[in-house]
Amino acid sequence: MKKLDNKELYNIVGGVKFSASLLSSIIKGANFVLELGRYVGTAIRRMRTGRLC
Secondary structure, eight states, X not given: OOOOOHHHHHTOOOSOOSOHHHHHHHHHHHHHHHHXXXXXXXXXXXXHXXXXX
């Protein structure tokens, strides 16, 4: 196995371009949208049936 110098290391291209923190943020955003939909749906259903607190 050949050792690469810094110049050769900078020329390496490929791999996944997004990090785990970006993926985590996307998942948290999707969960937030789903929870928001649940809350709005529940509020609409409760207003229709007249079961408000």
